[in-house]
Amino acid sequence: MQDYSELGARIAALTEGETDTVALMATVVCELHHSDDRFDWTGFYRATEPEVLKIGPYQGGHGCLVIPYSRGVCGAAARTGEVQIVDDVDAFPGHIACSATTRSEIVLPVRNSGGDIIGVLDIDSDRPAAFGPADAEGLGRILSDVFARPRS
Ligand code: SME
Numbered sequence: 001m002q003d004y005s006e007l008g009a010r011i012a013a014l015t016e017g018e019t020d021t022v023a024l025m026a027t028v029v030c031e032l033h034h035s036d037d038r039f040d041w042t043g044f045y046r047a048t049e050p051e052v053l054k055i056g057p058y059q060g061g062h063g064c065l066v067i068p069y070s071r072g073v074c075g076a077a078a079r080t081g082e083v084q085i086v087d088d089v090d091a092f093p094g095h096i097a098c099s100a101t102t103r104s105e106i107v108l109p110v111r112n113s114g115g116d117i118i119g120v121l122d123i124d125s126d127r128p129a130a131f132g133p134a135d136a137e138g139l140g141r142i143l144s145d146v147f148a149r150p151r152s
Helices: 004-015 021-033 072-080 133-147
Strands: 041-049 052-059 066-068 084-086 104-111 117-125
Touching: 004 021, 004 133, 021 041, 021 052, 021 117, 021 133, 041 072, 052 072, 052 117, 066 072, 072 084, 072 104, 072 117, 084 133, 104 133, 117 133
Parallel strands: none
Antiparallel strands: 041 052, 041 117, 052 066, 084 104, 104 117
């Protein structure tokens, strides 16, 4: 069982005082990816222009470079502002397969301190139905602690 509180405390210590979004994303991805055998691809997509996501820091195999808000699990999370837990990617209409081995996925919107969506966190697993509500809650807390904290 993943201990998201312990993971969150480690990430908070590693990112203390840092305000650069790419530096924060790179550190969060590294710690998440190496914390759990279920995580086969871990990465951020950034909202670089209206209705467009562009790849950010990631770990794992190749990641697609650009995703419109109208497509994929990532697009759905950015468009709706809602966490997407997909037990079977083949059953998700419009799923974008960057890797042929992915079976399930979780995608969370990332918000800044103003509540604006600045991107999404995408985690893929080669196992079916790898993610659940505890993951959404634990990952969501880490994202708000790091990206929604007031910037002095
Ligand atoms: N599967 C995602 C695309 C990104 S790859 O998983 C890295 C999607 O459907 O949006």
